[in-house]
Amino acid sequence: MSVVIRATALAKHFGGLAAVDDVSFEVEAGEIFAIIGPNGAGKTTILNLVSGLLTPTAGRVELLGRDVTAASPAQxxxxxxxxxxxxxxxxxxxxLRENVLVGALFGTPGLSRADAEHRADEALEVTGLTALxxxxxxxxxxxQEKRLEIARALATKPSVLLLDEVMAGLRPAEARDAIGLVKAVRDQGVTIVFIEHVMPVVRDLADRVLVMDHGKVLTEGRYAEVTQDARVIEAYLGKEDAA
Ligand SMILES: Nc1ncnc2c1ncn2[C@@H]1O[C@H](COP(=O)(O)OP(=O)(O)O)[C@@H](O)[C@H]1O
Ligand SMILES: [Mg+2]
Known part of the structure; x- marks a missing residue:
């Protein structure tokens, strides 16, 4: 199995706050990898460090075997x-098609208009938006907006797609649609890393789960394993049940 994302000892401090502290994980090609944890656990900060919106205080990010720690989001x-x-x-x-075209053109500088249109149409097809x-x-x-957001990202022809709470605000039937959509994207050969609060969605989608709490990795494993872990129940599930 090849490693698509490798985070090594990642840290991000905001002033005195260690939002992310000594976090290491690997995501393998073809996986659907979930990052869960209570509000403020550092999940979004991890995605920002992986995508380059934030520069880490310490640690390293590799993408497809290449050190991208100093690379820009566009790179x-x-x-x-x-x-x-x-x-x-x-x-x-x-x-919608124009929106997705922008994604295609941004993803690959120098792409011909015809190729960009082809990619845009493919992305619209995969996300079920062709008719719109x-x-x-x-x-x-x-x-439909969520589908468009995913279509725009897909049009950049990613090897790996990062999704931050894409199910937020969806009704249950829509969440089921969204789960189908994420699986369809993975079936296109795209590795997925997603943050999600809704536990049944994590159970249905994730091959592996990274559990964060207070900026640190609490544990990592399959859904059925991590949800049996007393520390996880204490830190996360317990709070959710109480909420
Ligand atoms: N740009 C920022 N400046 C200061 N503090 C931040 C910033 N971004 C996030 N934080 C803080 O870092 C912690 C982790 O935030 P975040 O990664 O958004 O958590 P999560 O996505 O798990 O809810 C929180 O305490 C949050 O308030
Ligand atoms: Mg967040």
């Missing part, structure tokens, strides 16, 4: 890293 995108955000921000007055290609992005439902 990491070109190296195969795609990202969909929790708060979706499409260009409202552009059609000509619709303006401002007219979408929340679920």
């Amino acid at each position: 990491r995108c070109h190296a195969g890293l795609g990202r969909a955000f929790q708060v979706v921000q499409p260009f409202p007055e552009m059609t 290609s000509a619709v303006d992005a401002e007219d979408l439902t929340l679920m």
Whole structure:
């Protein structure tokens, strides 16, 4: 198995706060890898360190065997890293196809218009948006916006896609759609790293789970294993049940 993402002793301090502290993990090609943990555990900060939006205080990020710790987000995108955000921000007055085209063109400098259009149409197909290609992005439902956000990331032809709470705000039926969508993306050969609060979604999707608490890795393993771990129940599930 080849390693797509390797984080080694990653740390990020904000002033006196160790938001991420000595975090190491590996994500293998073809995996669906979940990062879970209570609010403020450092999950989003990890994705920001992996995608290059933040520079680590210490540690290293490798993407497909290459050290990208000092690389910009755009360089990491070109190296195969795609990202969909929790708060979706499409260009409202552009059609879905135009929005996805922007993703294709951004992902590969020098890509011909025809190739970009081909990629955009593929990404729309995988995300089930072909019939809506000509619709303006401002007219979408929340679920359609999430699909568009994933289509835009897919159009950059990523080897690995980072998803930060893409299920947030979805109704149960929509969440089931979204689970199907993430699996469809993985079946295209894309490795997935996702942050998720909804535990049944983690159970249904994740091959492996990294559990964070207060900036540190609490444990890592298969869903059935980590959810039996007393520290995890204490730190995370207990709080969720009490909420
Ligand atoms: N840009 C920032 N400046 C200062 N503190 C931050 C910043 N980003 C995150 N934090 C803090 O770091 C901790 C981890 O945040 P985050 O990674 O967003 O957690 P999670 O995604 O697990 O909820 C929190 O205490 C948060 O308040
Ligand atoms: Mg977060």
